Amino acid sequence: MSLQKILNKGKRFISDPHYRLRSMIKMGVYNSLSDEAFLRKIFPKYMGYPLNLDDPRTFSEKMQWMKLYDRKPIYTTMVDKYEAKNYLADRIDSKYIIPNLGVWDSFDEIDFEALPNQFVLKCTHDSGGIVICKDKSKFDKEGARRIINMSLQRNFYLIAREWPYKNVKRRILAEPYIDELGSADLLDYKMYSFHGEPKLTVVCSERFSKGGTRMNYYDVDWNYINLSILHYEPSNRTFEKPPHYEEMISLCKKLTKDYPFLRVDFYDVNHRLYVGELTLYPGAGFIKIEPMEFDYKMGEWLHLEGIHRS
Incomplete structure (x- = not known):
């Protein structure tokens, strides 16, 4: 890393409290805390108000409650990028699932000769750390090795105490x-x-x-909702319903009917609909919603009564 990059990171560490917090978490400053103690300490730093676990009202608070008390073993399967596909295949048509080319325990086990000219590598337990190969003749194998091995070493659970990731096989x-x-x-x-x-x-x-990712929110009838989430400002574009919107609704209901909350991610491309992934805690439950009234509204949609505390 160049001296200039080090200086830039240092300046950002001093000036940006969220960057400083994320950096300290990655450095392991809070690793010794229990899950509850960690969430009570970190939540106010992200959200600007204390975490109420005794009587959670906002969606963000209820996400933290569910991290601690709604611990169904199936959730570990659902966040595992490999096992989740088997889970989905038991519930929906395989045409909606991006197929696998292979799965390995270590980088050295990968048979690159058997892979097609274009492919994507990712780790099953992590978010990020993706390697895209568009032309195998130009593929930077050593660069890919560094990215993947770094991802394999990362304990994703410790970043926000999303416990389902704790036992995902890397x-x-x-x-x-x-x-x-x-x-x-x-x-x-x-x-x-x-x-x-x-x-x-x-x-x-x-x-x-x-400029970074933009996020626009729509209700189930595709009416625009004026929201701002963290640093994800809305796009100036107007988005029409995706071509397979009704199919998305149907699949979403089928996949989420047994759970208090679940987010289903879709891609609607080239006349095809794909299920990208299942998400239990969007933004790890640290998504600062503005106006905050909508955080309370989303909280009203999520009923914790009747959830068996694991």
């Missing part, structure tokens, strides 16, 4: 490279479902732009 997954999924214009549709009923959809756009 493996490397290869998938086909789907050109449309790497497009700068790709739209990612994230559907929030409460007790089996989709309530709103987030349209993520401009994911690879210099």
Whole structure:
């Protein structure tokens, strides 16, 4: 790392409290805390108000409550990028699932000769750490090794105490490279479902732009909701319903009917609908919603009564 990059990181560490907090978490400053103590300490730093676990009202508070007390073993399967596909295949048509090319325990086990010219590598337990190969003749194998091995070493659970990640087996997954999924214009549709009923959809756009990802919110009838989440400002674009919107609704209901909350991510590309992933705690429950009244509204949609405390 160059001296200038080190200086820039140092300046950001001093000036940006959220960056400083994330850096301290990654450095392991809070590793010794219990899950509850960690969440009570970190939540106010992200959200600006104390965490009430005795009588949670906001969606963000209820996400933390569920991290601590709604601990179904199936959740570990659902966040495992490899096992989640088997889980989905038992519930929906395989045409909606991006297929696997292989799964390995270590980078050295990967048979690159057997992989197609274009592919994607990712780790099963982590978020980020993705390697995209568009032309195997130009593939930087050693660069890929560094990225994947760094990801394999990362304990994703400790970052926000999303406990389902704690026991995910750390493996490397290869998938086909789907050109449309790497497009700068790709739209990612994230559907929030409460007790089996989709309530709103987030349209993520401009994911690879210099300005960063934009997020626009729509209710189930596709009416625009004026929200701002963290640093994800809404796009100035107006988004129409995706071509397979009704199909998304149907799939979402099927996949979420047995759970108090679940987010289902979709891609609607090239006349095809794909399920990207299942998410239990969007933004780890640290998504500062403005206006805050909507955080309370989303909290009203999520009923904790009757959830068996694991």
